[in-house]
Amino acid sequence: MGARQIIRLRVVVIGSYVRMLIAPYAMGTVKSARFHQGEVRFLFQQDLRFRRFSIMVPDVWLRDSELEACERPSDQQVIESERSAH
DSSP states (O other): OOOOOOOOOOOOOTTOEEEETTEEEEEEEEEEEEEETTEEEEEEEEOGGGTTTSOOOOOEEEEGGGEEEOOOOOHHHHHHHHHHHO
């Protein structure tokens, strides 16, 4: 019997709550999608609740491989994250 291989699929769709892999504290929503040079790009819009204490990220078009689906944190979790960041 051969070794098992784990395959991770990333599924990003419009409306998904995601984080940027290069900036994990930059969380937000996929607002749109388009084809660009043969690839699908997704429009990332940062969650306004995080703009108070994290780097401001302008709306940006990203590849699927640059995003990771995640759970939308509650307002309480955002407040706790802000406290631990300072």
